Amino acid sequence: MAQQRDWVPQDVDISVPSMARTYDYILGGGHNFAVDRAVGVQIEQIMPGLRQAARVNRAFLGRAVRFMADQGIRQFLDIGSGIPTVSNVHEVAQSRDPECRIVYVDRDPIAVAHSELMLAGNDRAAIVHADMRDPESILASPEARRLLDFDEPVGLLMLLMLHWVDDESDLPGLLARYGDALAPGSHLAVTHASGDHQGREVTDATEVIRRSRSQDQMNLRTHAEIGALLKGFDLVEPGLVGCGEWRPEGPADISDSPDMNMLVYAAVGVKS
Amino acid sequence: MPNPGHSPDTPSPQPDAERRRRALARKWTYLLSGVVVVPLTAEELDRELGEQLDAVCDGIGAGQYDPKVLERVGDRLCALGYIGEPGLRCTLEVLGKGLLALPEFQPVESTAERIVLGLGALAVGFLASNQRAVIEQQESMQLSLFKAVRDAKSNLRESEARFDEVATSSSSGIMIISLDGQLVRANAAIGDILGYLPAELTGTTLFDLVHPDSADVLRDAMRQLLDGTETRIRQSQRLLRKNGETARISLTTSLLRGTDDEPSHLVIVVEDGTELMLLQGELKRQVLHDVLTGLPNRQYFGSNLEAALRRADPEHGVTLLHLDLDAFGMVCNSLGRQAGDRLLVHVAQCLKVVLSREKAMIARFDGDEFGVLLENSATTPDVATIVADINAELAEPTFVDGHGLAVSVSVGVVHRPSPDLDPTELLRAADLALRRAKTRRGQWELYHPDQDAHDREAQALAVSMPGAWEQGEVVAVYRPVARLADGATAGVEALLRWDHPDLGPLDHDRCAALAEQTGLILPLGEWLLRVSSGQAVWWKNVPLIVGLTAHQAADADLTNRVVRVLKETGLRPGQLTIGMSVQALRVPEAAENFGVLADMGVATMLDGFGGGAADLVLLDELPVRSVRLAPSPFATELAAMVHGSGATILVSGVDTEEQAASWHSAGADLASGDLFGTARLPGDLSF
Ligand SMILES: C[S@@+](CC[C@H](N)C(=O)[O-])C[C@H]1O[C@@H](n2cnc3c(N)ncnc32)[C@H](O)[C@@H]1O
Numbered sequence: 007m008a009q010q011r012d013w014v015p016q017d018v019d020i021s022v023p024s025m026a027r028t029y030d031y032i033l034g035g036g037h038n039f040a041v042d043r044a045v046g047v048q049i050e051q052i053m054p055g056l057r058q059a060a061r062v063n064r065a066f067l068g069r070a071v072r073f074m075a076d077q078g079i080r081q082f083l084d085i086g087s088g089i090p091t092v093s094n095v096h097e098v099a100q101s102r103d104p105e106c107r108i109v110y111v112d113r114d115p116i117a118v119a120h121s122e123l124m125l126a127g128n129d130r131a132a133i134v135h136a137d138m139r140d141p142e143s144i145l146a147s148p149e150a151r152r153l154l155d156f157d158e159p160v161g162l163l164m165l166l167m168l169h170w171v172d173d174e175s176d177l178p179g180l181l182a183r184y185g186d187a188l189a190p191g192s193h194l195a196v197t198h199a200s201g202d203h204q205g206r207e208v209t210d211a212t213e214v215i216r217r218s219r220s221q222d223q224m225n226l227r228t229h230a231e232i233g234a235l236l237k238g239f240d241l242v243e244p245g246l247v248g249c250g251e252w253r254p255e256g257p258a259d260i261s262d263s264p265d266m267n268m269l270v271y272a273a274v275g276v277k278s
Numbered sequence: 279m280p281n282p283g284h285s286p287d288t289p290s291p292q293p294d295a296e297r298r299r300r301a302l303a304r305k306w307t308y309l310l311s312g313v314v315v316v317p318l319t320a321e322e323l324d325r326e327l328g329e330q331l332d333a334v335c336d337g338i339g340a341g342q343y344d345p346k347v348l349e350r351v352g353d354r355l356c357a358l359g360y361i362g363e364p365g366l367r368c369t370l371e372v373l374g375k376g377l378l379a380l381p382e383f384q385p386v387e388s389t390a391e392r393i394v395l396g397l398g399a400l401a402v403g404f405l406a407s408n409q410r411a412v413i414e415q416q417e418s419m420q421l422s423l424f425k426a427v428r429d430a431k432s433n434l435r436e437s438e439a440r441f442d443e444v445a446t447s448s449s450s451g452i453m454i455i456s457l458d459g460q461l462v463r464a465n466a467a468i469g470d471i472l473g474y475l476p477a478e479l480t481g482t483t484l485f486d487l488v489h490p491d492s493a494d495v496l497r498d499a500m501r502q503l504l505d506g507t508e509t510r511i512r513q514s515q516r517l518l519r520k521n522g523e524t525a526r527i528s529l530t531t532s533l534l535r536g537t538d539d540e541p542s543h544l545v546i547v548v549e550d551g552t553e554l555m556l557l558q559g560e561l562k563r564q565v566l567h568d569v570l571t572g573l574p575n576r577q578y579f580g581s582n583l584e585a586a587l588r589r590a591d592p593e594h595g596v597t598l599l600h601l602d603l604d605a606f607g608m609v610c611n612s613l614g615r616q617a618g619d620r621l622l623v624h625v626a627q628c629l630k631v632v633l634s635r636e637k638a639m640i641a642r643f644d645g646d647e648f649g650v651l652l653e654n655s656a657t658t659p660d661v662a663t664i665v666a667d668i669n670a671e672l673a674e675p676t677f678v679d680g681h682g683l684a685v686s687v688s689v690g691v692v693h694r695p696s697p698d699l700d701p702t703e704l705l706r707a708a709d710l711a712l713r714r715a716k717t718r719r720g721q722w723e724l725y726h727p728d729q730d731a732h733d734r735e736a737q738a739l740a741v742s743m744p745g746a747w748e749q750g751e752v753v754a755v756y757r758p759v760a761r762l763a764d765g766a767t768a769g770v771e772a773l774l775r776w777d778h779p780d781l782g783p784l785d786h787d788r789c790a791a792l793a794e795q796t797g798l799i800l801p802l803g804e805w806l807l808r809v810s811s812g813q814a815v816w817w818k819n820v821p822l823i824v825g826l827t828a829h830q831a832a833d834a835d836l837t838n839r840v841v842r843v844l845k846e847t848g849l850r851p852g853q854l855t856i857g858m859s860v861q862a863l864r865v866p867e868a869a870e871n872f873g874v875l876a877d878m879g880v881a882t883m884l885d886g887f888g889g890g891a892a893d894l895v896l897l898d899e900l901p902v903r904s905v906r907l908a909p910s911p912f913a914t915e916l917a918a919m920v921h922g923s924g925a926t927i928l929v930s931g932v933d934t935e936e937q938a939a940s941w942h943s944a945g946a947d948l949a950s951g952d953l954f955g956t957a958r959l960p961g962d963l964s965f
Contacts (some may be wrong), residue, residue: 258312
């Protein structure tokens with residue numbers, strides 16, 4: 007056959023947790039099912055401050071989008087966008103400039119369905135059901151073609167996303183392909199979980215997820231490994247740092263617990 | 279934000295009071311923003327909470343206590359974002375202390391009651407609203423779930439509809455065309471007819487393939503289909519072959535509709551009249567063959583396996599290889615799917631070349647997996663040589679899109695399986711061996727742990743085992759397990775015994791090793807589990823121990839087998855102890871099975887625990903209920919180490935009272951051995 011999808015869409019299977027919904031639970035939302043809450047509770051038992059870390063990541067999302075908007079970026083591609091919760095990229099961006107255009111991407115069918123319902127009627131935002139590991143189907147999707155102009159800089163977001171992609175998938179090659187598709191001046195924002203600081207707890211949590219048979223599985227990387235992934239972009243100050251340490255503006259951006267500020271690393275880079 | 283509780287005619291507080299209120303609002307913002315997730319910047323939140331604090335103060339202000347105002351503040355607070363319990367707790371703490379200290383509420387004696395009531399009302403308002411929000415969120419998830427299921431189904435229906443079209447109307451080439459004429463899919467037969475590789479057709483339009491003189495007629499036909507005046511149009515058309523020749527070909531065009539019933543694609547079936555006979559043969563081939571490589575597919579392979587097993591020369595037997603390309607995903611990811619397809623074609627070629635002198639059936643399974651069935655002869659090289667030859671051939675780079683690719687395969691091998699083995703079990707055994715080989719790339723792994731693979735006698739014995747089992751020579755026997763504290767029976771361990779007519783009884787370890795070689799262990803092991811579970815229930819639920827071999831432990835079907843047995847026999851999961859050896863548990867699939875069994879409530883046992891670092895890791899990481907110690911000079915230390923973990927400690931080979939006493943003092947809980955009874959038939963035991 008001449009054309010095929012490179013990836014198998016995830017099943018709609020609510021007997022196993024999805025990390026999109028589990029994350030919503032940890033943030034304090036109700037967009038989840040019992041299976042998701044069950045792993046959420048288990049992970050919280052291992053890392054009692056987890057809600058802090060999730061909040062800090064979500065706050066970084068807001069700062070990163072505002073930072074990009076301040077650099078003149080008006081179009082965003084958010085891959086691994088998850089269940090729309092509070093402070094979604096389009097809300098943050100469009101509150102800066104209603105002209106901002108946003109394309110969300112996720113592979114979780116329920117997250118996608120939810121996003122479609124939520125975005126119905128918003129003609130400047132849309133969601134694509136696709137896998138990050140298949141850049142062509144994202145970049146050439148009707149939604150991306152309609153909303154994004156790849157001759158202009160794009161704000162590409164991959165927050166709490168890359169650690170779901172295993173090393174077999176050639177992550178550096180994938181990021182390079184995204185980089186190639188973007189105009190100079192485009193920005194990339196990334197957050198990525200790591201076991202550098204809470205090794206034991208993070209490993210245990212990873213194990214809980216593994217045993218839950220979720221279709222999302224964690225791939226922990228070190229600071230150096232994550233840094234190496236981003237080498238195609240010039241990182242803006244302060245570089246790759248604990249999420250809470252990336253240009254915090256107030257108590258909403260950090261946690262009292264240093265461990266929870268460092269649980270995920272964050273960076274913003276620019277394509278030169 | 280306009281706040282209905284904040285009526286404009288409320289007198290403004292005094293400047294000092296005003297300042298103190300602002301300070302309190304800032305504190306509220308500061309503390310709240312550290313525990314909630316809201317879509318507001320710090321300034322926006324500060325402004326919002328300032329207004330809410332004004333409303334609170336007005337609501338409990340002198341002489342005009344109004345719970346409704348406070349309830350609305352609670353409602354508003356909830357609507358800010360994800361506030362939840364942490365946000366409410368923070369709010370009540372900050373306002374509880376803060377309001378009592380505001381100058382406008384002095385003296386406190388006269389306002390405390392209203393403040394307390396007011397905060398209560400705020401909490402009530404918050405609670406009601408929060409409940410509503412959670413229900414709404416849950417409902418929106420239900421809706422999303424339905425939508426996702428429906429979307430998934432409709433994708434499926436769409437592709438099924440396409441497939442039906444293919445299956446029912448085809449005797450040859452098929453193209454799926456988008457409504458604007460772009461070629462979406464084409465099968466290999468189209469390429470054959472027109473002289474293209476399937477990949478070369480990507481990106482062409484239908485009209486690139488049609489002779490210019492025919493294009494108009496075809497366009498008309500498409501229009502009629504779209505108008506709905508016709509549902510299927512058959513025409514004789516001239517198409518262009520790659521070499522420039524014209525082919526007179528009959529085209530049948532029909533319309534495909536999506537779930538919304540809107541036209542979505544056109545299907546064109548191409549018949550090369552001159553080659554109709556050939557094509558019919560081709561179609562048949564396609565059903566049983568993989569279109570890409572032309573090799574038999576898994577169905578074909580599976581259905582021919584049985585015959586090949588029966589037909590095989592009994593002296594040399596057959597060898598089943600299950601191959602998987604290493605790093606195929608990486609090739610597809612970096613060079614694209616089509617490069618991956620070419621690579622698969624190349625691998626198929628290599629396999630044919632390497633095996634050209636053998637009687638071999640080569641098949642493409644799914645994705646990047648291949649199967650080979652070798653009917654061995656006196657001159658067939660050994661497995662190691664064959665795998666090495668395949669990898670040597672593949673190590674020669676092949677050029678795909680200008681990239682020189684050299685790949686390797688991992689191979690699972692079942693060598694000379696018993697001819698009675700069910701083909702599906704055989705394929706599963708090869709698959710298991712492959713999974714083990716996969717952990718080290720370019721490797722192969724024999725489904726056959728025994729080193730003396732060429733020991734004919736052992737081979738013969740292994741091969742005759744299925745027959746013996748059928749004859750009832752292989753039986754289940756039971757060895758009592760006693761509590762060391764008082765010698766009372768604590769359960770039984772189910773074991774295999776082969777009452778061999780010439781060799782006498784062969785014990786469990788020997789039986790398991792023989793069955794492990796040929797794959798027989800999978801059905802035989804399930805049988806042992808089933809009869810012993812039934813027996814244990816009969817014995818009024820006596821606790822049962824069943825140990826597994828490495829391949830049973832890693833079997834993808836293990837948990838299903840256990841569930842099935844428990845269901846059929848009625849044995850409670852907690853009464854069943856399943857043992858896996860520490861070696862077997864190094865394979866991730868086995869560890870996963872272990873975890874799942876534990877989750878099901880089955881008592882899991884770490885068998886052959888020797889106290890090495892890796893064993894300790896297993897003890898630490900897996901849900902271990904009991905541990906059976908391997909014989910060791912450091913028994914006491916081992917027992918102490920395990921004791922701390924809370925797992926029950928079992929020992930075997932306890933033949934004398936002295937041994938029992940020394941184990942007991944070392945901390946062991948349960949024991950088996952001659953002292954407590956040898957393994958016997960169920961009739962010789964009672965409970
Ligand atoms: C924890 S959520 C992150 C949500 C949001 N980006 C944030 O940081 O707040 C991670 C999301 O990534 C999605 N995801 C994981 N692997 C993916 C892949 N390979 N392609 C697309 N989405 C993926 C999951 O479905 C999930 O919705």
